[in-house]
Structures are given as C-alpha cells and as structure tokens.
Amino acid sequence: MSLETIATQIKDLQEKIVLVYAFNTSGKTRLSTAFKDVTKDVDENHTGVYYNAFSEDLFAWDNDIEHDEANVRLIVKKSSLNQFHTLFTEEDVTKKLEQYKPRYTFFFKFLENNPEKGLESVSFFIEDTEKKEEDRRKREEDKKNGIDLDDKIDPDEYKIQIKISRGEERIFVWCLFLTMFEVEGWTDEQDAHFFIDDPVSSLDEHNIFVTATTLYELIEKNYEQRKIIITTHHIGLYSILANWLTKGEKAHKYIDSRTKVSKVKLFMLARKDNEVSLEPFKNSVFLYHLHLLQTLDKSVQSNDLVTFHSALLRQVLENIASFLGVGQFSYVLKQIGIDNEGVVSNILNILAHEKVYRYQTEKMTPDNEVLFKDIFNKLKDKYQFVL
Secondary structure, three states: OOHHHHHHHHHOOOOOEEEEEEOOOOOHHHHHHHHHHHOOOOOOOOOOEEEOHHHHOOEEEEOOHHHOOOOOEEEEOOOHHHHHHHHOOHHHHHHHHHHHOOOOEEEEEEHHHOHHHOEEEEEEEEEOHHHHHHHHHHHHHHHHOOOOOOOOOOHHHHEEEEOOOHHHHHHHHHHHHHHHHHOOOHHHHOOOEEEEEOOOOOOOHHHHHHHHHHHHHHHHHHOOOOEEEEEEOOHHHHHHHHHHHHHOOOHHHHEOOOOOOEOEEEEEEEEEOOEEEEEEOOOOOOOHHHHHHHHHHHHHHOOOOEOHHHHHHHHHHHHHHHHHOOOOOHHHHHHOOOOOHHHHHHHHHHHOOHHHHHHOOOEOOHHHHHHHHHHHHHHHHHHOOOO
C-alpha cells in the first residue's frame, strides 16, 4: 500500500480524530506530505494546517561564531507562514510555554524590523543572578556608607543571551505552532484539518506528558470543527492519548450519541519488505507501562519521588485496567490489596491532576510518599513485573 493510498484512506474516514502509532522508518513524516497533497482543493490550495519535521526545519541556529557566540539566535526561515507572524506576540507564546516552566525569556526580531514581513529570528536570555546579587550587596553596602544611589535597576543589564537545548528548542517551536493553531487567519483559511506529527522528540517523560495534555486540549477545542490527525513514534505519547480518548474520564465526549460509534480511530503504521500498511491498533497499552514502571522504580530506589510521579503511577494503573478490560483503575487498586480503593483512587486523581503535575515538581510530602510506595510495591508484588 502506498503512502498516497493510506493518506486517501485517512481522508475518507468519518471519524474526526485519528491517532497513528508509527515505527521508525515507516514514513510518517512523508505521510503528512502525502495527506497534504491528497487534500488540496480544486485550485491546488492546502485545506489544512500541519506540524511536522518540515515545520521544525524552518528554525536554524546562527551561532555567531565571529563574535564568540555573543549574539547566538534562532533564525526563522522565510516561508508561507511569514504572513501570519503578526497575528501573535511573545506574550501569546509565553502563555503556552508556561506549563513547561522554561528557564529563559525570549524576544522576536522581525525582518527589516517590520512585523508585516514576518519573523527573522528569536533570541533567548537567562538572568545573570550572580551579577545581580553582587550588585545588590554592593548597593546595600554603599547605602550603609551614606552613598546616595538611584534605586532604579535596568533589568536588561543582567540578561545573558544563550543557546537553548535541543529539547527546549523543540518545546519552543511546538508552543509557537500551538499559538498559531489558535490565531485567526491561518486556521480560518485552511480549516479542514490539523495534521500533527511527533512534537515530542528529545523530550523527557515529564514534558512528553505535558505535551500530551496540550494535544488533548487542542483536540477538545477543535475536533467538532475539523479532522485531527496525530502521528507519533513515541509509544508513551500514543498510549496516553489513546487511553484519554477511549477510556478516560471524558471518553464519552468522543462517542456519537446517536450511533454510539466512536469518533476516534487508532492505527499502527508499519513497513515490512518495502510495503507500508495502516492497521487498526486494538491494544493501546502496548509496552509503555513497563517503561513507566522502570522510571518509577528508579525514582523509588534513589528516594527521588516528586509530585509528577503520581501522574505516571496513575497512567500505569490505567494501562493495566485497560489491559484487564475494566474501565476504572480503582479495580486494579482493589486487586493488589489497597483498602478503600475508591478513596485512594480519588487521592491519586487529585495528585495527578493536570494543574498539579504541570506546575509542581517538588518532592512529595511524607504522607503521599508512603501511599505511593505502598501502591507501587503491591503492584510489583501482584503482577511480578521484571524491571
């Protein structure tokens, strides 16, 4: 089966949400290009908007080697998107970034300093806290010695221009596109679908989880108006979204009330002997739970549990419940010998709530740590996972 045939198959689906797990080298990025081609209108115009490897390639670093990297910046290549750069601001992108807790600030520079021409580059800064603290101490000492100083401090004086990491760059570009998905103009002109291909490369488990929530929010806001196709090679992202969409607390939203048919379609894209196939994915649990268990076991052994680990533990419990064919993870809690499983499941829901795991990554409280370890150890004893 060709990628064009698969793209046409996805285009013709009645379901509004399509989630595709793709093995590496199976051609998922080329699938997004094929989908773009088969969905053009009669005038050869694009009918949807895309995020994929080509989106990421619009950004390249100018390391400013000539000036010892003093003005390193992320260059934005010219593209058809330039016309939409005036529709959002640094503040809009910052709101999307907040959930990732960035360590930097950033500023846009426009081509020829004219916003109408689109972005030329993005510069990133951190605060020189050592110099700031040194100056603060010096000013206090001068005041004690009767030296009258102007209390106004220029914050730009303490900015250090930096190159952010590859993972931070991926998050920034993703948040910029998340912002663009919501602005009037781009999505109004090309409103048939969103095609999003793997925004999680180079990210750690916490940020993959946060990215899953940004995708889920995007689905919630848009699935009734347009088709949404998400492809990924990361089984964790796939598993989280598949569970939320088909077995989560809001899964009923994605079932047609009249026909009782799901609005979600789960697939696996695979290549064998130079042939590509798109097969229904019936087991969304896969092996991601083992990876999560290994991550949690390592944190337990090193006594390094933070609030976010509660979200991962709940994800493991949901995956096991799904595998066992039951809807609620409280069933698993009962199976492993947790008393008052209903109360404990409510506690886990609170600890793993998105507003908690996004913003709180500090160490667990002693009570929560005791509860976590009790559940985790009983889980391992019951199912004898080999980690």
